[in-house]
Amino acid sequence: MFDSDRWREIWSSITSNKLRTALSGLTIALALFVFITLYGLGNGLQNGFQQEFFQANSLNISVSGGTTDMPYQGYKQGRTIELDVKDVHFVKESFTRDIKYIVSTIAKTDTVKNESNSGSYSITGVYPEYEHVINEKVTLGRFINEKDMDNQAKSIVIGRLVAQDFYPNQVAIGKYLQVGKSMYQVIGIFESKDGGDNAERAIYAPFSTFKTIYATDKVSSIIVVPKDGLSLDNIENLSNSIEQNLRKRHNVAPTDYGGLWVRNAAESMKDTNQFFVILTVIVFVIGGGSLIAGIVSIGNIMVFSVKERTKEIGIRKALGATPFHVLGLILQEAILITLIFGALGIGLAALLVENLGDSLSEYFIYNPGVETNSLITACVILFMSGTISGLIPALNAARIKPIDALRDE
Numbered sequence: 001m002f003d004s005d006r007w008r009e010i011w012s013s014i015t016s017n018k019l020r021t022a023l024s025g026l027t028i029a030l031a032l033f034v035f036i037t038l039y040g041l042g043n044g045l046q047n048g049f050q051q052e053f054f055q056a057n058s059l060n061i062s063v064s065g066g067t068t069d070m071p072y073q074g075y076k077q078g079r080t081i082e083l084d085v086k087d088v089h090f091v092k093e094s095f096t097r098d099i100k101y102i103v104s105t106i107a108k109t110d111t112v113k114n115e116s117n118s119g120s121y122s123i124t125g126v127y128p129e130y131e132h133v134i135n136e137k138v139t140l141g142r143f144i145n146e147k148d149m150d151n152q153a154k155s156i157v158i159g160r161l162v163a164q165d166f167y168p169n170q171v172a173i174g175k176y177l178q179v180g181k182s183m184y185q186v187i188g189i190f191e192s193k194d195g196g197d198n199a200e201r202a203i204y205a206p207f208s209t210f211k212t213i214y215a216t217d218k219v220s221s222i223i224v225v226p227k228d229g230l231s232l233d234n235i236e237n238l239s240n241s242i243e244q245n246l247r248k249r250h251n252v253a254p255t256d257y258g259g260l261w262v263r264n265a266a267e268s269m270k271d272t273n274q275f276f277v278i279l280t281v282i283v284f285v286i287g288g289g290s291l292i293a294g295i296v297s298i299g300n301i302m303v304f305s306v307k308e309r310t311k312e313i314g315i316r317k318a319l320g321a322t323p324f325h326v327l328g329l330i331l332q333e334a335i336l337i338t339l340i341f342g343a344l345g346i347g348l349a350a351l352l353v354e355n356l357g358d359s360l361s362e363y364f365i366y367n368p369g370v371e372t373n374s375l376i377t378a379c380v381i382l383f384m385s386g387t388i389s390g391l392i393p394a395l396n397a398a399r400i401k402p403i404d405a406l407r408d409e
Helices: 004-016 018-053 085-094 128-132 146-151 160-166 207-213 232-249 266-308 310-318 323-354 372-398 402-407
Strands: 061-065 099-113 118-126 136-141 155-159 176-179 182-192 202-206 221-226 260-263
Touching: 004 018, 004 323, 018 266, 018 323, 018 372, 061 232, 085 099, 085 221, 085 232, 099 128, 099 207, 118 207, 128 146, 128 221, 136 155, 146 207, 155 160, 155 176, 160 182, 202 207, 221 232, 232 260, 232 266, 266 323, 266 372, 323 372
Parallel strands: 118 202, 155 182
Antiparallel strands: 061 221, 061 260, 099 118, 099 176, 099 221, 136 182, 155 202, 176 182
């Protein structure tokens, strides 16, 4: 394999037919360039889709009450279904194995004011874990914590626009706002990643404080965070089980979708994943078709090479070269051509894809790239392609008889 004379001979054979070798090799390079580029862009499209439409909390299950659309088991149509703390405990105890954590909220709309401004705002009593289920980031101060919950603290976290409304050109942290009849201290300011102005005009307070002030066990919503590693099917089954059990607890008909609202993106995520599986298959079909064309092209080169060197191969065999030696010579040449041009295609594609960054974000393509494992797989495929392309010509060369080769014109 490392015989310098053999390598010089192979290189001489390649360079003696430069145009033919280049055209055939470029077919391999182009095939792998197209495959790697499309695969990387596909990954970028998936990243963009996840970022735009499925945030980190997209698999959470959210449950809230509504108004029944039909009578059921003696209950009239038009009932208002209100969830309560007992429902939260029931869900937590019934599905402990599949739940990472569960939080509930109390949402109110009330008058918020200070000495210079006044307005109606949405205020929500939340648990500390709520920070992990919203697409909002605290940029100043902090979020509600366990100490706030234990002390039923009158602390609030306000949106960026709330801070602008009441404390323009000032740092709102540590200042006070009157919410309803109570004074609350601002402990944090958040910004919304995707909710816009409405989300940034929201206010969060400790759940325990709201529960006491409003003297209620009713909750506006229950949010279930599934355990890490649960499949989309398992999350969908968990959502369905929670829904069925809460419908029974509140005597809501199974088909009354107005009485109980359950939001879960697992099914949509499954459809999205299926789309990307299909996209990946299409990429492999396109890349595979181009690669086959390249294999055939290099195979043709080697057929001509063997034909042109028939006498030379005959002399080699007459002087004692074994069929295995001849087979190795032709295969080595085919693999070398494939590796040189294939590596060129892979390298250029990887360079292009990795340097695109977010330049295609307007097409929902974010941070396209190709994993190291995929590049290693491409190299293995490349080596196999070179072997396949040279196998038939090499077998033909190995079968050449010295006497017939010397008669060849």
